[in-house]
Amino acid sequence: MDNQVKLTALSSKGGCGCKIGPADLSQVLKNLPTPTMDPNLLVGLDTSDDAGVYKLTDDIAMVQTLDFFTPIVDNPYDFGQVAAANAISDVYAMGGKPLTALNIVAFPIATLDKNILSEILRGAGDKLKEANVTLVGGHSIDDKEPKFGLAVTGIVHPDKVRTNAGAKPGDKLILTKPIGVGIMTTSLKNGLLSDEEVKRVTSVMTTLNETAAEVMENFNVHATTDVTGFGLLGHSSEMAIGSQVGITIYNDQVPVLPRVRELAESGSMPGGTKNNYKHVEDVVVFPEEMDSIDRHILCDAVTSGGLLISVSDEEANQLLAELQAKGVEANMIGEVTEENKGKITVL
The missing domain is CATH 3.90.650.10 (PurM-like C-terminal domain)
Incomplete structure (x- = not known):
């Protein structure tokens, strides 16, 4: 691997990994039709929560989330670890247990050393193992700017879902x-x-x-x-x-x-x-x-x-x-x- 490559320098956004800002995102979403309400959808778009929660049975609900971004550190292994920890976090925030993950990869495969991507994936894989999360696959595209993240699925009891909408005065x-x-x-x-x-x-x-x-x-x-x-x-x-x-x-x-x-x-x-x-x-x-x-x-x-x-x-x-x-x-x-x-x- 070419250790001289600075991953953060490859991002047109300066390597900050920032999301689309909340004000811009609100403008994008406000004119979209309201999704059809499904009684099994326990947490959706309405509260700007960390993940979606869908009830499967009286005892099990599925927690779904995804996150990806451009490099914010230069070490490829560390970048993979950060991306995995970041994506998994949404499931923890909802009170859930993460179970499976899918890799999301964009990488300039013709211009960057392939070992860099291998190290990113190795870092993510080690962090998934630490969290007892099973990698079940992923998707990759050839892109001029490297990006990496994961889609994560977990479970939670429908009665034990934690959202950002339950805070009480005095807490x-x-x-x-x-x-x-x-x-x-x-x-x-x-x-x-x-x-x-x-x-x-x-x-x-x-x-x-x-x-x-x-x-x-x-x-x-x-x-x-x-x-x-x-x-x-x-x-x-x-x-x-x-x-x-x-x-x-x-x-x-x-x-x-x-x-x-x-x-x-x-x-x-x-x-x-x-x-x-x-x-x-x-x-x-x-x-x-x-x-x-x-x-x-x-x-x-x-x-x-x-x-x-x-x-x-x-x-x-x-x-x-x-x-x-x-x-x-x-x-x-x-x-x-x-x-x-x-x-x-x-x-």
Whole structure:
């Protein structure tokens, strides 16, 4: 394999792996006809949730999701691991158990060393094994820009589906991974990260949310979502709107990767992060003293981020303690309110 190839440099989007922004996506979807309602569709398009859930029997529902993006790290094996962890996460967020996966591959097969693709697939395969997910196939196309991801299917009991629409006033909010990933990976492309910083952000992205999902199974969790492309405030906004509640975020309690503010000030701000900020600025009340950089960090476009968990106040401290005891980088970052329905207040 040609070790001199920088995968992130092969992306026309700068290697950020960003989704289409929430505002643009809303414009695309708003004129489409409403899908025919099937009583077995438990979770569909209406709540902007992480995955679809379809009831098969009284005891089994199927969870379906997919995700793919351009390279956000240069090491092909790591890229495969990140992509797999990111795709699987949606099933965990829904309270489900991932079972099978399909690879989605776009690759310039005539111009890039084929061993690069082999390493991407090997990385994904190892992460699937870690999650006890069976690879059942995939599809590939020859494309000038490499892209990779997976479609993942899982199962959940129909009565135990967790969505982003169940948060209740009085709940506490727990986040299980630090934010700032988008700014860090953009900085990686620009050659601004040390080897240790690359290892740190890669470790965050390749860590499965499996442990967090298993721990919260024993608690009175009302809503979950995973924090990914739309950023912490974007996904919090979806939870607030879907649950018809207000959300308060305590900025000083939100975990942020080291040097993120410094890098953002230097100009390493992904386009997805800027789009996220524009999308939520009308539904978020920021402190007057909070500058633009800190506001954007809360909107940073994350890849393979943590779970945002809305849990009853009575059980929040115990859940937090058990998550941390299991090695999860969990922090209590906010609460759910009766006031300001569909809005977010940052303190």
